[in-house]
Amino acid sequence: MELIFLGTSSAVPSKDRNHSAIALKAFGEVLLFDCGEGTQRQMAQVKLSPMKVNKIFISHLHGDHILGIPGMIQSMGFRGRKEPLHIYGPPGILSIKDAAMQLGYFSLDFEVYAHELEEGIIIDEEEYRIECVKTQHNVPNFSYAIYEKKKPRFIKEKALELGLEPGPDFGKLHQGIPVMVNDKLIKPEQVLGEERKGLKIVYSGDSRPCEAMVKLAENADLLIHESTFEADYTNKALETGHSTAAEAAQIAKDADVKELILTHVSTRYRRSNLLENAAKKIFENTKVAHDLMIVEVKSID
Amino acid sequence: MELIFLGTSSAVPSKDRNHSAIALKAFGEVLLFDCGEGTQRQMAQVKLSPMKVNKIFISHLHGDHILGIPGMIQSMGFRGRKEPLHIYGPPGILSIKDAAMQLGYFSLDFEVYAHELEEGIIIDEEEYRIECVKTQHNVPNFSYAIYEKKKPRFIKEKALELGLEPGPDFGKLHQGIPVMVNDKLIKPEQVLGEERKGLKIVYSGDSRPCEAMVKLAENADLLIHESTFEADYTNKALETGHSTAAEAAQIAKDADVKELILTHVSTRYRRSNLLENAAKKIFENTKVAHDLMIVEVKSID
Numbered sequence: 001m002e003l004i005f006l007g008t009s010s011a012v013p014s015k016d017r018n019h020s021a022i023a024l025k026a027f028g029e030v031l032l033f034d035c036g037e038g039t040q041r042q043m044a045q046v047k048l049s050p051m052k053v054n055k056i057f058i059s060h061l062h063g064d065h066i067l068g069i070p071g072m073i074q075s076m077g078f079r080g081r082k083e084p085l086h087i088y089g090p091p092g093i094l095s096i097k098d099a100a101m102q103l104g105y106f107s108l109d110f111e112v113y114a115h116e117l118e119e120g121i122i123i124d125e126e127e128y129r130i131e132c133v134k135t136q137h138n139v140p141n142f143s144y145a146i147y148e149k150k151k152p153r154f155i156k157e158k159a160l161e162l163g164l165e166p167g168p169d170f171g172k173l174h175q176g177i178p179v180m181v182n183d184k185l186i187k188p189e190q191v192l193g194e195e196r197k198g199l200k201i202v203y204s205g206d207s208r209p210c211e212a213m214v215k216l217a218e219n220a221d222l223l224i225h226e227s228t229f230e231a232d233y234t235n236k237a238l239e240t241g242h243s244t245a246a247e248a249a250q251i252a253k254d255a256d257v258k259e260l261i262l263t264h265v266s267t268r269y270r271r272s273n274l275l276e277n278a279a280k281k282i283f284e285n286t287k288v289a290h291d292l293m294i295v296e297v298k299s300i301d
Numbered sequence: 302m303e304l305i306f307l308g309t310s311s312a313v314p315s316k317d318r319n320h321s322a323i324a325l326k327a328f329g330e331v332l333l334f335d336c337g338e339g340t341q342r343q344m345a346q347v348k349l350s351p352m353k354v355n356k357i358f359i360s361h362l363h364g365d366h367i368l369g370i371p372g373m374i375q376s377m378g379f380r381g382r383k384e385p386l387h388i389y390g391p392p393g394i395l396s397i398k399d400a401a402m403q404l405g406y407f408s409l410d411f412e413v414y415a416h417e418l419e420e421g422i423i424i425d426e427e428e429y430r431i432e433c434v435k436t437q438h439n440v441p442n443f444s445y446a447i448y449e450k451k452k453p454r455f456i457k458e459k460a461l462e463l464g465l466e467p468g469p470d471f472g473k474l475h476q477g478i479p480v481m482v483n484d485k486l487i488k489p490e491q492v493l494g495e496e497r498k499g500l501k502i503v504y505s506g507d508s509r510p511c512e513a514m515v516k517l518a519e520n521a522d523l524l525i526h527e528s529t530f531e532a533d534y535t536n537k538a539l540e541t542g543h544s545t546a547a548e549a550a551q552i553a554k555d556a557d558v559k560e561l562i563l564t565h566v567s568t569r570y571r572r573s574n575l576l577e578n579a580a581k582k583i584f585e586n587t588k589v590a591h592d593l594m595i596v597e598v599k600s601i602d
Contacts, residue, residue, distance in 0.1 A: 011376075012341070012376050012379060012380070013341060013342040014345055015346055018339075018342060019342075037338055037339060037342070037368075037371075037372040040313070041314040041320075041338070041339050044313075044314055044315055044316050045316055061405040062405055062406060062407070063371065063376075063404060063405050063407055065405075066404065067338075067371050067372045067404060067405075070338075070371075070404075071338040071364055074364040074368070075312075078312055079313070096403070096404060099400045099401075099403035100400075100404070102396060102397070102399075102400035103364060103367065103368060103371075103397060103400050103401070104362040104364050104366075104367050104368075104397060105362055105363060105440045106364055139406045
């Protein structure tokens with residue numbers, strides 16, 4: 001799995017940081033989390049085509065997380081897209097989509113579906129599952145957890161012992177489909193290893209620290225958490241519904257995650273050392289995202 | 302006067318070129334011509350604050366010329382703007398503004414006015430005038446001419462001869478206001494030099510070559526003309542309502558302008574030599590704009 005931080009600013013963009021957007025390249029797809037203004041241009045910088053994006057997940061309906069949607073849709077149309085696009089987000093995402101469709105002359109040959117979410121499992125595909133929960137911002141905000149569904153290993157030795165021959169049957173069994181060999185039914189569990197834990201990645205969107213966030217992040221391989229301010233601005237964070245670096249680190253610690261990446265950085269922090277150092281005092285394995293940063297997320301086994 | 306090319310791409314952005322937008326710093330204002338997605342970020346790159354922009358002129362209602370408007374408005378609100386913002390454009394600009402106001406949660410302490418234009422003089426300020434005419438694209442497109450109103454010189458010697466003393470009266474007369482000196486009325490024309498021709502800058506927006514464009518550009522100090530394609534794509538230009546570099550150069554020649562800058566360059570041209578060379582065969586004083594290019598426009602006298 002590869003994460004590309006397309007934009008890491010808060011509220012307004014700076015010379016170095018564009019509005020929020022994160023692309024997850026995994027499961028043969030590009031999943032987009034938030035889509036601030038200029039996201040399609042950031043994608044051009046890393047040679048990632050908008051045509052590959054089929055699902056966009058929006059944390060909340062503030063401009064710095066959504067204003068890249070209209071341009072993304074129009075560029076997809078310009079490039080001749082046929083596949084439907086699905087946009088998921090809090091209630092209100094439907095009227096955002098409707099407004100986006102009013103922005104000038106353009107024609108589309110594909111459908112755009114907006115899905116207004118409730119908490120729970122919102123996507124359940126063969127290779128992954130996505131869950132969202134409400135967290136605490138000054139407008140409704142959803143945080144997302146992506147769970148990789150990892151197949152058990154296929155144990156070739158067991159298959160050969162059972163009289164199977166290498167070929168399509170091996171694939172079927174690994175996919176969980178029983179096969180007949182010499183009038184005998186072979187079940188997948190006879191040739192597969194133990195269940196394996198897939199990777200878990202969690203993205204906060206914009207939120208104050210809260211119990212729901214800690215619970216969602218529990219044992220995640222990677223927590224991507226907003227960190228708009230450092231401790232001197234704790235009151236400002238409280239007032240605007242954001243987290244400080246230390247607060248994000250405390251969540252990482254409480255949720256016992258493996259790694260923390262801070263994003264959504266206020267323009268007042270030209271260099272990110274301040275935020276990183278503050279967080280590391282509480283949770284050592286922390287880094288601060290920068291625009292176009294690419295992170296490979298791998299499981300150990 | 303200073304022109305800043307904030308975005309010089311056509312249709313979709315590339316690594317090097319953002320969507321269309323040009324800022325004109327002049328007359329104590331920042332006038333914005335077109336406002337494609339990501340314009341506020343491009344402004345951050347050249348340290349130009351959105352707070353300085355009071356007037357935005359839109360050539361036509363294609364996404365690559367308008368999708369920066371919603372973010373610009375929201376960022377102005379975030380920064381506490383009080384002054385009204387005026388957006389000028391072809392019929393339909395009013396519903397673009399209305400749709401922009403539906404894009405998420407935000408609050409504004411200032412008014413946004415959208416003005417649906419007809420051909421003619423649309424702005425007549427003390428220091429400048431702006432005219433627009435309809436030119437030929439596949440949707441209604443306005444091209445703009447900016448005329449500097451240059452005051453005649455104040456001839457100090459004549460003022461002194463008439464018994465005036467250096468001070469506020471000099472200023473009033475230069476502003477065109479008569480003053481009384483020793484019970485004698487002094488009229489501005491008694492102390493001012495000949496009428497002076499101000500600078501003229503013309504911006505095409507997106508257009509096929511046409512007579513209206515040549516007429517608008519007549520004797521301009523600078524013509525900024527779209528040049529989406531080069532000659533090999535003349536049919537494509539015709540089909541999509543655009544101009545080739547050679548066609549833009551022919552307009553510059555026919556209109557007898559002083560300088561031509563080509564912009565709105567298709568992503569297929571990685572290097573701009575091809576367009577520049579094609580244009581220069583017809584009109585020598587041509588350059589191709591690049592993103593964040595700054596051009597000073599000066600009169601000779």
